[in-house]
Amino acid sequence: MATRLQGYTDIQLHGYKATQINSYTATRLHRYTATRLQGYTDIQLHGYKATQIYSYTATRLHRYTATRLQGYTDIQLHGYKATQIYSYTATRLHRYTATRLQGYTDIQLHGYKATQIYSYTATRLHRYTATRLQGYTDIQLHGYKATQIYSYTATRLHRYTATRLQGYTDIQLHGYKATQIYSYTATRLHRYTATRLQGYTDIQLHGYKATQIYSYTATRLHRYTATRLQGYTDIQLHGYKATQIYSYTATRLHRYTATRLQGYTDIQLHGYKATQIYSYTATRLHRYTATRLQGYTDIQLHGYKATQIYSYTATRLHRYTATRLQGYTDIQLHGYKATQIYSYTATRLHRYTATRLQGYTDIQLHGYKATQIYSYTATRLHRYTATRLQGYTDTQLHGYTATQLHGYTATRLHRYTATRLQGYTDKQLHGYKATQILQG
Numbered sequence: 001m002a003t004r005l006q007g008y009t010d011i012q013l014h015g016y017k018a019t020q021i022n023s024y025t026a027t028r029l030h031r032y033t034a035t036r037l038q039g040y041t042d043i044q045l046h047g048y049k050a051t052q053i054y055s056y057t058a059t060r061l062h063r064y065t066a067t068r069l070q071g072y073t074d075i076q077l078h079g080y081k082a083t084q085i086y087s088y089t090a091t092r093l094h095r096y097t098a099t100r101l102q103g104y105t106d107i108q109l110h111g112y113k114a115t116q117i118y119s120y121t122a123t124r125l126h127r128y129t130a131t132r133l134q135g136y137t138d139i140q141l142h143g144y145k146a147t148q149i150y151s152y153t154a155t156r157l158h159r160y161t162a163t164r165l166q167g168y169t170d171i172q173l174h175g176y177k178a179t180q181i182y183s184y185t186a187t188r189l190h191r192y193t194a195t196r197l198q199g200y201t202d203i204q205l206h207g208y209k210a211t212q213i214y215s216y217t218a219t220r221l222h223r224y225t226a227t228r229l230q231g232y233t234d235i236q237l238h239g240y241k242a243t244q245i246y247s248y249t250a251t252r253l254h255r256y257t258a259t260r261l262q263g264y265t266d267i268q269l270h271g272y273k274a275t276q277i278y279s280y281t282a283t284r285l286h287r288y289t290a291t292r293l294q295g296y297t298d299i300q301l302h303g304y305k306a307t308q309i310y311s312y313t314a315t316r317l318h319r320y321t322a323t324r325l326q327g328y329t330d331i332q333l334h335g336y337k338a339t340q341i342y343s344y345t346a347t348r349l350h351r352y353t354a355t356r357l358q359g360y361t362d363i364q365l366h367g368y369k370a371t372q373i374y375s376y377t378a379t380r381l382h383r384y385t386a387t388r389l390q391g392y393t394d395t396q397l398h399g400y401t402a403t404q405l406h407g408y409t410a411t412r413l414h415r416y417t418a419t420r421l422q423g424y425t426d427k428q429l430h431g432y433k434a435t436q437i438l439q440g
Helices: 004-006 018-028 033-038 052-061 064-070 082-092 097-102 114-124 128-132 145-155 161-166 179-190 194-196 209-221 223-228 240-251 259-260 274-284 290-295 305-317 321-326 339-347 353-358 371-379 383-389 402-405 419-423 434-439
Strands: none
Touching: none
């Protein structure tokens, strides 16, 4: 929605005064509002003083505010002392603050001692802190012994630590024997360890036999192992028969295996009949299988009746199934009554179900009272509903009637619906007047 709002000047902004539109846009809209706000100087920022707009923007807006804050020197940082702005920015802002903190030497780090800032940064900040830690030698690592910093870094930090660990030879690996470091790295670290393991031949793979390393790598590692496995022909695949390797790869690996499987025709699919491969692929594979399944009509769906394939697809598949389900009306929804399909869809499906629920009015919301649907949606749905709900205090949250909550399309809708809404003119906007859709 934000990209749409940005295409208008202030006075054209659907009858809202700029101060009004940004008051709720800045606090509730996800991901794009910040770039709009940043296009203004402080005094142009819709009647808000820079200190005001940033005080709540910094705490509530996702992902882009940090880059704006970083464009200022400490004393320019909107009346906040650097120690103040970073004290809460570092703890609450997602994903980019770390790069800012890293631009300073230890003693410049806003009055924090390096040991202090990193003690909580390392444990709480998402995704980039690790690259900072890695820029130091062991003894420079902020008073932490390398064994200490890595003992908790390896177990707790997200996504980049693995690249650091990989830069060392086995005996340099902070006092850990390679067999030790990899035993827990392989099982616990997210996303990059696999590329390291793949850089070795089988016999170099840290004392593990290739059959051993791949047996647990394939089952436990996230996201990149599959590309490695795919680089081999069937008979080269580390002593596994293709039917064997794919039997567990297809069921356990995250995100890329599906694209590989899809590159084959049914009879080429490693000795599996299409009905077999899809029976477990559809239930267990992450994120891409759904798009494949959707390319078929119901009767083409590998011998499964649509009611069968969707009964378990809807409950287990990640991220794209919901869009498929939404293309049907309730009575078309494969023999499920809408109340049934939504009762479990809302609780189990990732990321898109919420947009579906919002398309209904309260009484249409499949027999759930709005208070009920939000009570569990807020607690169980992944990542975006929660962000929106978090803009309110608890007592404010469920003090809204469902019509109010859902009336705020701008606050509740996630990321892709907005692009759909933008393709319409105001009066075509699903029967809502532009003023209605924007304010709820």
